[in-house]
Amino acid sequence: MLHNRQVLITGASHGIGRATARLFAGHGYPLILNGFHSPDALEALGEEIRGHYHISCETTVGDAGDADYVQDLFAELVARDIPPEILINNAGVSHIGLFQDMSPEEWQHILNTNLTSCFLFCKGAIPLMLRRGGGSIVNVSSVWGNVGASCEVAYSATKGGINAMTRALAKELAPSRIRCNAAAFGAIDTAMNHFLDEEETAALLGEIPAGRLGTS
Numbered sequence: 001m002l003h004n005r006q007v008l009i010t011g012a013s014h015g016i017g018r019a020t021a022r023l024f025a026g027h028g029y030p031l032i033l034n035g036f037h038s039p040d041a042l043e044a045l046g047e048e049i050r051g052h053y054h055i056s057c058e059t060t061v062g063d064a065g066d067a068d069y070v071q072d073l074f075a076e077l078v079a080r081d082i083p084p085e086i087l088i089n090n091a092g093v094s095h096i097g098l099f100q101d102m103s104p105e106e107w108q109h110i111l112n113t114n115l116t117s118c119f120l121f122c123k124g125a126i127p128l129m130l131r132r133g134g135g136s137i138v139n140v141s142s143v144w145g146n147v148g149a150s151c152e153v154a155y156s157a158t159k160g161g162i163n164a165m166t167r168a169l170a171k172e173l174a175p176s177r178i179r180c181n182a183a184a185f186g187a188i189d190t191a192m193n194h195f196l197d198e199e200e201t202a203a204l205l206g207e208i209p210a211g212r213l214g215t216s
Contacts, residue, residue, distance in 0.1 A: 003029045008084035010064045010121060011091035013038040016140060016185065018045055020088055025049045030056040032084060036063050064091035065112030067120055074124035083128035089118040090140040099153040107154055114158035118165060126178065134177030139166050141184040
């Protein structure tokens, strides 16, 4: 079944973003996929989706936390008459280390990528959703946004910010028929967690009742 509701996914090159793109593609939704650090992987995903699912799949390379890039992207989407009705804010990076050793530049980088990107893409998408009479926003969060994680203070802070932003924005947008939700995942077996050695992985699994990482 083909749909005409455009889906825009940030951070789509790998992991949860890539799995989400394939899920929507399987249901026939036309896609706009953003990525930054892995342009080859992003384009390969676009080619895979176009070839396998026979749907429109645009790819755009740029920093989701860069205001100029996001503004230009939405201007292009409007000019091409492909405004997104579904927005998945998935772009994210992590930083592992003691809080006291973190530089202001590292703090700002993770804040821009994880939280400011949500602000920028929501700001671009909401006026377009209002014109079309509704829409849906899903912000990808994490369990660390609820309980915090040692040596991941900045990441936890951004995900907690996403949770608060989502709750507030959901109240603001509900009268306009725009849904806003957050998906707070646990530990998922993606590249973001591949830095863990065997001992660290075992310790993490010991905190998970199911005894395994989630999969995307």
